[in-house]
Amino acid sequence: MGRFEVIALGVGDTFSEVRNTASLLLEYDGFRLAVDCPDRYRGVLQGVSRRMERALPLESIDEFFITHVHGDHMNGLEGVAFYKRFAENKRVRLHTTADVRDVIWDQRLRAPMETLWDGIEHKTLGFNNYFDFAVSPWDDEFDIGPFHMTLRRTKHHVPTAAMLVRVDGQTFGYSSDTAFDPDLIRFLSKASVIVHETNLGPAHTAYSDLLTLPPEIRQRMRLIHYPDLFDPNTSEIPCLTEGDVLTL
Ligand SMILES: [Zn+2]
Helix, strand or coil: CCCEEEEEEECECCCCCCCCECEEEEEECCEEEEECCCCCHHHHHHHHHHHHCCCCCHHHCCEEECCCCCHHHHCCHHHHHHHHHHHHCCCEEEEECHHHHHHHHHHHHHHHHCEEECCCCEEECCHHHHEEEEECCCCCCEEECCEEEEEEECCCCCCCEEEEEEECCEEEEECCCCCCCHHHHHHHCCCCEEEEECCCCCCCCCHHHHCCCCHHHHCCEEEECCCCCCCCCCCCCCECCCCCEEEC
16 A cells, blocks of 8 residues: 655745745655646745655656646646656646636647747647646546546636545545535545635635534645635644645
């Protein structure tokens, strides 16, 4: 049996002056799956690597799952895909829903990535030149490496995937971005560790709503995506900090 670990790479929101934006790294038996890809991703890995005294080179991460197309969750993907192409001569193994796939190239990545100049002429590239894509279905279990994944759509501005990740009889749950949603909490409650977002506004979950949950759920919960104004030290539900490792 391997060890299932979840590493907090970023715990802040898109406005943060002090934190990386929300992202996780799932690890089991040497297999790494990045969940979302914040800006300046190699710097994010380097900072967390120093804090946890474990090497986290981008070369060791080939598989990326993108929960939704908001910049704080995917702005780093352009740089990661360029790095994989130019430095590693590889494509990114990209996992996401059909809803994200429908827009991620044409509406997010195409303008900066479609045309490359080789010193002589401009060449046109497509999504498949950078990404080895596998569609991730909603609601039905599927596998990424050793991980058995189940996605559920959240209540958010754009199609966003929450997930249960099962391996070796252990289950991890992540809300990604969502308004408070008791049905989603029920879905996530199959997990022994639940990482849940909190932030301001109608498309995010108020901390006060999470406090209404039964203690046995709150005990398994860790918060992410909290605003700078939120004080993790006074939170009744523990907050993740960058470099934290959850062992399932
Ligand atoms: Zn979002």
